[in-house]
Amino acid sequence: MNIDTIVLRFVKIPLHRPFSNRWERFEEWTKLIVEVQSEGRSGYGECTAMETPYYNYETIETCWLVIQRYLAPILLDRTIDCPNQVADFFSHIRGHYEARAALECACWDLYGRIQGVPLYQLIGGEFRPVKSGATIGVHQSKEELIGELQQALEDGYHRFKIKIKRGWDVEPLETIRAAFPDIGLLADANGAYSPSDISYLASFDRFNLMCLEQPFPPRTLYETAKLQAQMTTPIALDEAVVSLEDVRQIIELKVARIVNLKIGRVGGISEALRIHDACKEAGIPIFIGAKYEMGIGRWTNIALATLDNVTYPSDVSASNRYFRQEIVNDAVELVAPGMVQPMEQPGFGSTICWENLNQYMTQEAVIRR
Structure with missing residues (x-):
């Protein structure tokens, strides 16, 4: 073409x-x-x-x-x-x-x-429902936090990502664990901490997290490896993963145990597939991350989430969690509690x-x- x-x-x-x-x-x-x-x-x-x-x-x-x-x-x-x-x-x-x-x-x-041919089939995925997680941002009060989390629980989401930063970390995590001791909880720092916080972050083991995502800025692989060695909680890397070469270093240095794979961050679907395969070979599970995609990007992410090494719930929740309206004719909807599945129509599946x-x-x- x-x-x-x-x-x-x-x-x-x-x-x-x-x-x-x-x-x-x-x-x-x-x-x-x-x-x-x-x-x-x-x-x-x-x-x-x-x-x-x-x-x-x-x-x-x-x-x-x-x-x-x-x-x-x-x-x-x-x-x-x-x-x-x-x-x-x-x-x-x-x-x-x-x-x-x-x-x-x-x-x-x-x-x-x-x-x-639908996108999921082109890239080697399969037509199947995939588990979706809900992302909850920084709130002005614990009451607002619990209110949004309760609604996401009622929608059946399988994992709950909480954004954290200095001044909004221990208190919200303690509040959530007191109210919901058994839910799958992920804390995402977006690189908010420094290597001097290793002991502080290692204490987060007490929150029984699915993982701690990107605790330090991207170019701190050695420091992140030190933190992972001191934690039982798996560390997931996001901003630090830009290419297949990054993944190879993460594997060699034992920096993290989970990878958040974002199509845009790594330059596209082709590199994402290479990273997926390298993680699979190394025994590192993946989830598909997102940055508030509208329908085009959201359906594309869902197609990638059908790959076999995407074993953690991904950031592919329903469109109406985020946007009042969609720019595609088929908004992403839950096909079962907390579950989404790709479109069977050609390409990403929907139309504009x-x-x-x-x-x-x-x-x-x-x-x-």
């Missing part, structure tokens, strides 16, 4: 409820949606970059610029026989993984639609709800040969 047109769109949609991480509070979420066209057919990818450079140096604006100025001209000049080639086309671009992933995912979707996308679109650019 030959890509003849690429369309970039910013889409801003109100959240179902405000969400806070360790850096900021959101009441709406903006995503960069990428469309690739070939002979009248379209495929779509959702850029996972955020508006701010706190989680990662990339933002939706830097991704827009890099795609428009550098990546799009490369893609518009190539013939694509298989989406695996796209990552190789961009191999001389340093960094900018989320920008690269958005285009690569759109090419996977387009290829699946042309071939009439143009009424909603146009309503919430704030900017558009069309790039042609």
